[in-house]
Amino acid sequence: MDIIGTSLKRVDAFDKVTGKAKYTDDLVSAHALIAKVLHSTIANGWVKEFDLSEAWKVKGVVDIVTCFDVPDIQFPTAGHPWSTDPKHQDIADRKLLNARVRCYADDIAAVIAEDAIAAEEAVRKIKVTYEEYAPILTVEDAMKEGAVAIHEERPNNIVVKSTYEIGKFDEAIQEEGLIKVVGDYETPVVSHCHIESANSFAYMENDKIVVVSSTQIPHIVRRICSQAFGVGFGKIRIIKPYIGGGFGNKQDALTEPLNAFLTTRVGGRPVKLAYTREETFASTRTRHAMQFHIESYIRKDGSFAARTIKAYSNQGGYASHAHALVANAVNAFRMMYPVGAIKSEAYTVYTNLPTAGAMRAYGIPQIGFALEAHVDDIARQTGLDPIMLRKQNMMKLGYVDPITTITCHSTGLEECIDRGEKYLDYSRKRLAYASQSGPIRKGVGMAIFCYKTGVYPISLETSACRMILNQDGSLQMQIGATEIGQGADTVFAMMAAQTIGVTVDKVHVVSKQDTDVTPYDTGAYASRQTYVSGMAVKKTAESFRKKILDFAGFMLKKDPWDLDIKDNNIVHTNKDEKLLSVADVAIESCYSLTNSTHIAAEESHHCTDNTYAFGVCFTEVEVDIPMCQVKVLDIINVHDSGKIINMQTARGQVHGGMSMGLGYGLYEHLKFDPKTGQMLNDNLLDYKLMTAIDTPELHADFVQTNDPTGPYGNKSLGEPPTIPVAPAIRNAVLNATGVAINAAPLHPQRMFEAFTGAGLIK
Amino acid sequence: MANKDIHCIVNGKERVFSVDVRSSLSDMLRGKAGLDSIKHGCDVGECGACTVLIDGRPFNSCIYMAIWAEGKTILTLEGLSDTKGAISDIQQAFIDEGAVQCGFCTPGFIMASIPIIEKDSPSSREEIRRQISGNLCRCTGYEHIVDAIEKTQKKRIEQKKG
Missing domain, CATH: 3.30.365.10 (Aldehyde oxidase/xanthine dehydrogenase, molybdopterin binding domain)
Structure with missing residues (x-):
């Protein structure tokens, strides 16, 4: 009997609906010591001195560790497979606790105490003397001549710059009769918001350091702990129980290296280090904010003659996954529409924002927003049909990427588009909605994407x-x-x-x-x-x-x-x-x-192969111009993820990704005080996460190709559903109002400015 | 800090807990009764992962003081299964409809859905969505959770009609 393709009930569902499923905090010994981290109250500068005298007086304090007590070892935190080639190794740019403060709420000291109240009180009583510099929050400021170097190893604050050119761009743009379309697009800093915060507990047993942690990457975390204070791999043991979501944040070493160290300070007694929601927002990882400048040269028939992109990725204080994300983004810029000459220049830049890392779809929601907005801008400027433009220029079966060699082994993208188009009656509505007047208007929008499956050949699989x-x-x-x-x-x-x-x-x-x-x-x-x-x-x-x-x-x-x-x-x-x-x-x-x-x-x-998944989002929205509100009336994602292994869980993945994409398009963004660099909305009230009432009915459909390289014909599915939603909404608002909003999210303030600028609000 | 004895009924049993007066109900139930279906996602009443029923109404137990539980009847997810471990209709519906992913918010959602499934007349999906909006889920987009609640409510109403 074929089991593949059925909707088998999840094997872990019973334990999860009965409370039997154990997560990290359910496994901590009641007698564990509690650790709390002191986070910096400046974004850029140095810790000069601590006064611990009052903190030590707090009853129940067992140990206080500061940035002056930790091993003088810099280590990387990214959850990448280790590269044995030093040139491809992750950037080792932080210590367990840091005297050089690179972002607000950086980790500078830790208290271990008998209970949480004592630990918190002692943390509050530590007095810190800083040497403070003005916070650098934007890529522009970080790249300015004479800007303070956030890491001495990179005096100009550029973590990595990369370029590529396919064909001869400068020659290609000389062709007669090309239409030039230019756009600038930007995406916000957002948070993963897994409902279980970052947490771990650590103890010693059999002369080993054991860390039980809410992580996506136990074997990688073992390597990172080993590197962080020079203990052999075999002396570290990582245990990963059920985890309450990760979305990429837990594809990074978060609390584990420090906690592994802390237990060694107290003779191997169990130490719990559980971040609060606020710490999880401000002191773990975020999604990179990116800025893109795109110039396209289009022939009258709609074919792309040449395109160029400049991309800037705001890394925050530490490298984490660093340039891998914007590199992924500019690669997708090429792969999605692999025609004509293509030129790219991408920068990852240190700033004093919180550290950005991996987050669901790894740079592709960023480029997806910019690129798919840009394609609709091309359609508008040339008068061509957005679907025709995409079909004409998008990746086709057999495509071999000239840089990564990743090959298109299967594609159902055209059918995904057709199905979404038909579901929404997009083409008819797009024309019908094109010339509305009045305060409430409707619009339809769509966006496509391609997404790799795994990290080969960039990294080991x-x-x-x-x-x-x-x-x-x-x-x-x-x-x-x-x-x-x-x-x-x-x-x-x-x-x-x-x-x-x-x-x-x-x-x-x-x-x-x-x-x-x-x-x-x-x-x-x-x-x-x-x-x-x-x-x-x-x-x-x-x-x-x-x-x-x-x-x-x-x-x-x-x-x-x-x-x-x-x-x-x-x-x-x-x-x-x-x-x-x-x-x-x-x-x-x-x-x-x-x-x-x-x-x-x-x-x-x-694994020494890779393959592309594809998909599309179609949405219909209603825009209330005076109220600057967007209401999503209908939305569908259609995916080609190859053969679907489990239809019900696949739908669940699509729904969850669409929800995250809706948040990205409409609501979510982290805000920072420009004077201090402090995060202003580090909680689930002020950071607008999608609730059930904010969420429209979500429709998911699949075009099932049979990928010859997948073990069961399958391709990537977990991350992709997030990608096309925000640009589809942006394009629907464009269809409704004629106003192109080139920054996500489309929150009321941004729409007010855009609608006012366009004369729709007087 | 002072401790106080709290008398309450938890999952059908009369219990007495000696608690630090500063404790939250969630700390008391997790720490003293081992009811660790109650999850902490924010500790300030934003996420709903710690939802329990107090005298039949859903509350965020992380911002409900333990001392307020004196004389109260409390139901947690553990109390939904019978003594032999058979699970309730709403738990089964969460399994069948695929409403569970990472599972961390699941206990809170199931508890928050109980007053909805006990209604005598059917709720619209919009009404269900509104009533579970105090609970956050990052995995599911809520679609299958609404399905599970809607179907269970419908089944119960049909059963009542007999």
């Missing part, structure tokens, strides 16, 4: 899986890939069941990763796991199945090649008659007096 047969014919499956809410455990169980030939109830997924026992995998990011880790599951399942059949052959005195496993039974190939059950084989293999063997399999998969 590797994954491993282990299966162990139980005496009842069921199996334990351990994977290094992590469940972070996206449904990984469920789809892996489905893959294993289908490939082995057992029913899915026989597959017991060990959800928790423990780096001491779990096979290696780099973790949950880049929408890689069903593709990369899925292949590790498939290979392990094939090997496991063969071992079961080999033993069944021995028991039946038959050639294993003539045997198969179907619905938990051993059968003749192509026949259904049961010869033995898998449980019979399991019992005999375990307890045989002549031939006992414990059936288990472990395989790893080094």
Whole structure:
């Protein structure tokens, strides 16, 4: 029976609806010491001195550690696979606590106390003397001649600059009759807002440092902890229980390295370091704000002759994932419409904003907003149809990217567009809405995207899986890939069941990763796991199945090649008659007096391919011009993510991504005091997160291609749904009002300024 | 700081807890009763992950003082399953409709949905959305959560009609 493609209920759902699912804070010893971090109250400068005298007087304080006490080791925090090539290694630019303050709420000291109240009180009583510089919050200011260097290693504050050119841009623009379209676009700093804040606890056992943490990347965090204070990999053990969302924030070492260090300061006693919501906003990671300048040269028939982009990514105080995001963005600028000459220049720049890192779709929501807004600007300026323009210039089957070599192995994008167009009746409405008057107007908009599947060939893609047969014919499956809410455990169980030939109830997924026992995998990011880790599951399942059949052959005195496993039974190939059950084989293999063997399999998969997922968002909005409000009346995402493994969880991924995209387009942005660099809306009231009442009915549809490189024909799905929503809304507002708003989110203040500028509000 | 004895009914059982008077109800129930379905997402009543029913009404237990619970009847997610572990219709609906992803907000959502599914007349999806707007979810876009609540409410109303 085909399990792949069904809507199997999540394997972790029962535990999650009964409260049995344990998250990090549910596992902390009641006797754990509590650590609290002192965050800086300046954004740029130096800690000169601490006065700890009053803090030490607080009853219950066990230890105080400052930036002057931590090892003099700079380490990287990005959740990337480690590169053995020094040129490609992540930037090691922070210590466990830092005397050089690079952003407001930087980590400068920590208190360990018997309880939270004592720890908080002691943190408040630490007096700090700073040498303070003016905060640098924008890329422009950071790149100014003579700006203070935020890191001495990069005196001009440019973390990385990269360029590429496809074809000959300067020659291409000489062609007669080209129409030039220019646009500047910008996207905001936003927060992941996983409902479980960043938290961990650490202790020592068997001469090892154990950190239990809410992380997407346990094996990578082990490496980073090891690097952060020079302890061997094997001396660090990371345990990852269920986690309450990550969205990329937890694809970074957050509380773990410091906490691993703190437990060593108190003889290995358990230390809990749980960030508050406010700390999670201000002192973990954000999504990079980016600015784009795009110039396009279009032929009269709509074909793109040449395009150029300049991109600036605001990194904040520390490198984290650094240039990888804007590089991803300008790569997608090329890949989405790979025609004509294309030239790019991209900068990642240190500022004193909070550190930006990975967030769902990794730079692509940023470029998606700019690029898809720009394509509609081209349509408007040339009078061409937005759908025709896209279809004419977008990536086609067989495309091989000239820089990354990533190949388009399958595409259903054209059908995605057609389905979305038909669902919304877009083309008819777009013309009908083009010349409205009055205060309330309707509009339709759309946007497309392409998205890679995993990080190859930019980085390593590797994954491993282990299966162990139980005496009842069921199996334990351990994977290094992590469940972070996206449904990984469920789809892996489905893959294993289908490939082995057992029913899915026989597959017991060990959800928790423990780096001491779990096979290696780099973790949950880049929408890689069903593709990369899925292949590790498939290979392990094939090997496991063969071992079961080999033993069944021995028991039946038959050639294993003539045997198969179907619905938990051993059968003749192509026949259904049961010869033995898998449980019979399991019992005999375990307890045989002549031939006992414990059936288990472990395989790893080094993935050396990649493939593009595609999709589209179509939306209809109503704009209340005097109130500067946008109401989303209808919205659909149509995705080509290859073969869908689990229809219900896939829909859930699309809905969640669309919701995040709606927030990105309409509401979410972090605000900073320009004088101090302090975050002004570091909480879930002032930071406008989508609630149920803000969310329209979300429609998800799939065009199922069968990708030849995916283990089951599948491609990336986790991150992509976020990408096309904000530009589709922006383009719908353009259709409704004729006003092009080139910065997200489209909040009332921004719309007021735009509508006033356009004369719609007098 | 002073401790105080708090007498209340938790998931059908009479309980007495000696608590620091500064404690929140969520700290008391997690710390003293091991009811760790109650999640802390913000500690200030913004996210709803700590929602419990107090005398039948949903509250953010993180901003409800433990001492206010004196004499109250409290229901948490753990109290929805029967003594043999069979789960309630709304829990089953969250499983069936795919309303669970990371699961961290799930206990709060299920508790917040109870007054809605107990209504005698059907709520529109808009009304359901409004009533669960005190609970935040970053994973699901709320679509399947609304489905689960809507279907359970409908089923219960049909059952009442007999």
